[in-house]
Amino acid sequence: MTVIKGLARAEQIYQxxxxxxxxxxxxxxxxxxxLCCYPPLEIMTSLGYMPIRIMGEMDEPLTEADTYLPTVMxxxxxxxxxxxxxxxxxxxxxxxxxxxxxxxxxxxxxWRSYLKSPCSFYLDIPxxxxxxxxxxxxxxLFYLKEELxxxxxxxxxxxxxxxxxxxxxxxxxxxxxxxxxxxxDPPLVSGSxxxxxxxxxxxxxxxxxxxxxxxxxxxxxxxxxGPKKKKGRILIWGSLIDNIAFTKLIEDxxxxxxxxxxxxxxxxxxxxxxxxxDPFDGLAIRYLDKIVCPRTFRDTKNTRMEDLxxxxxxxxxxxxxxxxxxVYMNIIRNCDIHGYEISEVRDYFExxxxxxxxxxxxxxxxxxxxxxxxxxxxxxxxx
Amino acid sequence: xxxKKKKKSSAKTLQTAREAGNFGKKIxxxxxxxxxxxxxxxWSMVDWWLGGTIAKAMGVELCYPENYGAFxxxxxxxxxxxxxxxxxxxxxxxxxxxxxxxxxxxxLQENNFVIPQDAPGGGMPKPLFLLACGAVCDARYKWFQxxxxxxxxxxxxxxxxxxxVAEYYLAGNKEENIKFMVQELREFVSFLEKLxxxxxxxxxxxxxxxTIFKTHQLAHEVDILRKSVPSPAVNTDFWxxxxxxxxxxxxxxALEFYKRVYEEVKYKVDNKIGAIPNEKYRMAFSxxxxxxxxxxxxxxxxxxxxxxxxxxxxxxxxxxxxxxxREGITDPLELIARYSYHKFNESAPTAxxxxxxxxxxxxxxxxxxxxxxxxxxxxxxxxxxxxxxYTLMHLRNLLMEKFKVPSVVVEGDIVDLRVFNEEEAHAKxxxxxxxxxxxREIRRKEGFGW
Numbered sequence: 036m037t038v039i040k041g042l043a044r045a046e047q048i049y050q051x052x053x054x055x056x057x058x059x060x061x062x063x064x065x066x067x068x069x070l071c072c073y074p075p076l077e078i079m080t081s082l083g084y085m086p087i088r089i090m091g092e093m094d095e096p097l098t099e100a101d102t103y104l105p106t107v108m109x110x111x112x113x114x115x116x117x118x119x120x121x122x123x124x125x126x127x128x129x130x131x132x133x134x135x136x137x138x139x140x141x142x143x144x145x146w147r148s149y150l151k152s153p154c155s156f157y158l159d160i161p162x163x164x165x166x167x168x169x170x171x172x173x174x175x176l177f178y179l180k181e182e183l184x185x186x187x188x189x190x191x192x193x194x195x196x197x198x199x200x201x202x203x204x205x206x207x208x209x210x211x212x213x214x215x216x217x218x219x220d221p222p223l224v225s226g227s228x229x230x231x232x233x234x235x236x237x238x239x240x241x242x243x244x245x246x247x248x249x250x251x252x253x254x255x256x257x258x259x260x261g262p263k264k265k266k267g268r269i270l271i272w273g274s275l276i277d278n279i280a281f282t283k284l285i286e287d288x289x290x291x292x293x294x295x296x297x298x299x300x301x302x303x304x305x306x307x308x309x310x311x312x313d314p315f316d317g318l319a320i321r322y323l324d325k326i327v328c329p330r331t332f333r334d335t336k337n338t339r340m341e342d343l344x345x346x347x348x349x350x351x352x353x354x355x356x357x358x359x360x361x362v363y364m365n366i367i368r369n370c371d372i373h374g375y376e377i378s379e380v381r382d383y384f385e386x387x388x389x390x391x392x393x394x395x396x397x398x399x400x401x402x403x404x405x406x407x408x409x410x411x412x413x414x415x416x417x418x
Numbered sequence: 419x420x421x422k423k424k425k426k427s428s429a430k431t432l433q434t435a436r437e438a439g440n441f442g443k444k445i446x447x448x449x450x451x452x453x454x455x456x457x458x459x460x461w462s463m464v465d466w467w468l469g470g471t472i473a474k475a476m477g478v479e480l481c482y483p484e485n486y487g488a489f490x491x492x493x494x495x496x497x498x499x500x501x502x503x504x505x506x507x508x509x510x511x512x513x514x515x516x517x518x519x520x521x522x523x524x525x526l527q528e529n530n531f532v533i534p535q536d537a538p539g540g541g542m543p544k545p546l547f548l549l550a551c552g553a554v555c556d557a558r559y560k561w562f563q564x565x566x567x568x569x570x571x572x573x574x575x576x577x578x579x580x581x582x583v584a585e586y587y588l589a590g591n592k593e594e595n596i597k598f599m600v601q602e603l604r605e606f607v608s609f610l611e612k613l614x615x616x617x618x619x620x621x622x623x624x625x626x627x628x629t630i631f632k633t634h635q636l637a638h639e640v641d642i643l644r645k646s647v648p649s650p651a652v653n654t655d656f657w658x659x660x661x662x663x664x665x666x667x668x669x670x671x672a673l674e675f676y677k678r679v680y681e682e683v684k685y686k687v688d689n690k691i692g693a694i695p696n697e698k699y700r701m702a703f704s705x706x707x708x709x710x711x712x713x714x715x716x717x718x719x720x721x722x723x724x725x726x727x728x729x730x731x732x733x734x735x736x737x738x739x740x741x742x743x744r745e746g747i748t749d750p751l752e753l754i755a756r757y758s759y760h761k762f763n764e765s766a767p768t769a770x771x772x773x774x775x776x777x778x779x780x781x782x783x784x785x786x787x788x789x790x791x792x793x794x795x796x797x798x799x800x801x802x803x804x805x806x807x808y809t810l811m812h813l814r815n816l817l818m819e820k821f822k823v824p825s826v827v828v829e830g831d832i833v834d835l836r837v838f839n840e841e842e843a844h845a846k847x848x849x850x851x852x853x854x855x856x857x858r859e860i861r862r863k864e865g866f867g868w
Binding site (some may be wrong): 104106107132137138156159161330369375376377382 | 506507508509511512513516550552555556557559560561563564566567570571572573574575577579580581582584585588591594595597598601602605773774775776780799800801802804805807808809810811812815816829
């Protein structure tokens with residue numbers, strides 16, 4: 036029997052995202068579904084839950100969402116609730132909602148009102164990275180742990196959480212190694228392959244995810260046929276993408292996606308959890324302060340330039356290190372946290388002399404094709 | 419088209435409501451006077467009395483861009499600002515208040531921060547800082563942050579925890595939330611002291627708090643009086659009366675004014691005088707109104723006898739803070755934190771009773787439909803304000819499931835007249851009358867009390 040490994044395995048998991056969770060559930064393991072990249076995976080892992088990232092489905096027509104959510108809200112979170120109401124996540128032992136943004140917050144509330152999991156927790160996340168906010172967030176993480184313990188049937192000790200920190204930090208390190216391979220021209224991993232891998236490791240236990248990442252790294256390092264050299268080496272900034280139909284469309288237009296700043300991508304993996312004496316200190320700081328997403332307000336600096344650098348200088352580094360020559364700013368329609376940021380981030384990139392394409396899209400594969408000409412024109416504009 | 423663009427304000431049914439707009443004018447005029455005198459000014463989000471009260475106690479005059487957006491819409495002069503914000507890359511799906519403010523600020527900057535002559539209501543002067551708030555929606559801090567493109571002023575974001583219903587009942591969590599809010603308010607005081615170069619006036623703050631509690635006690639009693647049949651006041655009255663209690667409850671003038679509001683409403687209740695002459699249907703409205711077309715509700719009253727008896731949870735004063743929470747509290751910051759948190763979580767028992775989330779925007783209506791004998795809910799999904807819209811479908815499901823109260827959905831916007839179809843609103847209400855009749859009968863058969 037052929038063992039499917041590496042990129043092929045990632046593709047297989049990507050195609051059937053809940054399969055592994057359901058297999059493990061059948062074996063008696065508990066599964067915890069979570070929204071966005073803010074609920075700490077280490078707490079779930081330490082208690083024996085397999086964490087699975089809750090996503091929407093760009094291919095799925097919305098047939099249930101309208102009963103519960105208005106049409107004017109974030110298209111991604113409408114899709115999340117739509118597939119949930121159709122039963123996709125009925126197997127979850129724990130649902131962890133999050134105040135990551137308005138969409139995640141309100142969908143958490145509505146979800147809990149209709150879908151009852153054995154364990155359900157709404158994680159409030161402060162809006163700032165102030166010291167008091169980190170302390171408060173730490174307390175909320177402690178409540179999350181206690182609630183998960185009730186259905187896990189065991190307690191998470193500091194040692195168990197530290198062990199989980201080490202495990203997930205290893206995963207983050209492997210993800211960074213994989214992205215490193217895209218500093219080459221042409222990159223060793225296409226944007227679509229990268230997305231499949233990122234989604235795959237969010238849908239399997241971290242130990243298996245780490246094995247998968249090691250296989251992928253080994254495979255792509257030695258492959259003869261990787262992505263072709265293209266005129267555009269782009270960074271994708273903004274709302275998440277969780278379907279390769281989108282990345283393939285972009286790549287078909289003469290653009291290589293070499294790096295991203297999105298929630299199913301670098302934002303979820305870029306920064307480690309510090310191995311602090313009290314693991315909750317490291318978790319609170321990493322998840323609230325060190326994840327850089329526009330949803331967290333950072334105090335204004337003395338000058339405009341200082342303020343922009345405080346918020347966006349990591350992007351400058353990505354641009355330089357990955358030799359990026361164009362930026363696609365991806366906004367899922369009605370995403371406020373990215374919507375208000377467009378003008379500032381666009382200016383920041385343009386100050387660096389980079390061409391920028393901004394598109395508000397509807398999180399639907401049926402609405403993608405009209406975007407093709409815009410990406411083609413964008414590719415043409417890149418020198 | 420010409421008719422559609424005509425100003426369409428409501429006549430209002432209370433004399434005091436007709437006078438309440440003066441408080442809005444007072445806010446803007448006081449800020450401009452302060453600016454001329456070189457005193458500090460800030461633009462502030464509605465923060466449910468959390469930080470604005472502190473800033474005022476430090477001598478800062480506040481303007482409220484959300485209220486300014488509503489004002490520009492009500493006089494139908496928001497569109498140029500909306501267009502101007504959109505032309506600078508702000509998506510037309512973002513908050514109407516925000517786009518109005520961004521467009522206004524862009525104009526202000528281009529005019530070297532001299533208020534343009536044609537600014538509606540005399541305009542808002544350039545602020546020393548921006549006071550954002552984390553409660554209710556992301557726009558209310560992201561929008562102020564985005565103004566950095568036009569003016570280099572600091573933004574302070576007030577933390578306002580959003581607690582889930584089950585989490586509200588976790589042992590010690592409520593106190594953790596209050597503690598966090600107090601710590602953050604203390605940080606805000608430090609920020610102000612540094613910015614203004616002077617110390618906090620704690621006595622002034624305590625006096626203001628005392629006035630807030632008195633003004634809000636009256637506002638809350640007016641809400642209770644509105645349970646009467648026929649209703650002594652309607653939504654269009656409330657949306658005018660809210661200006662003093664939402665923005666200026668610490669102003670002794672607002673307190674005196676609210677005594678008159680209470681007397682006027684009480685008189686109508688005692689004498690069974692309805693706000694509208696022939697009340698046939700009692701409706702609730704959720705959540706934010708079409709400020710540009712409030713006259714629509716006068717037409718519904720006249721045509722169908724519809725009294726909008728309760729509305730807009732987020733604009734109402736809460737019930738008084740229970741004595742158990744006030745007792746022994748000497749730190750005004752803690753009192754403020756407890757009060758604001760109380761506003762957002764006082765419906766947690768209702769939410770728990772019905773096994774639902776959230777307490778904000780949704781659970782209060784589950785109490786109100788019974789207490790106000792509501793026949794139907796008017797849902798107003800806003801094209802540009804998602805947070806006030808997200809839970810509307812959820813709310814209409816709950817009202818039907820738990821109380822057999824139907825709802826009608828009329829899409830529109832708080833500011834953007836371009837996305838509101840008045841004729842469609844009339845057509846939907848015309849058809850909804852029959853629905854309300856039908857469910858009245860159902861409720862009667864099922865033993866509901868109204």
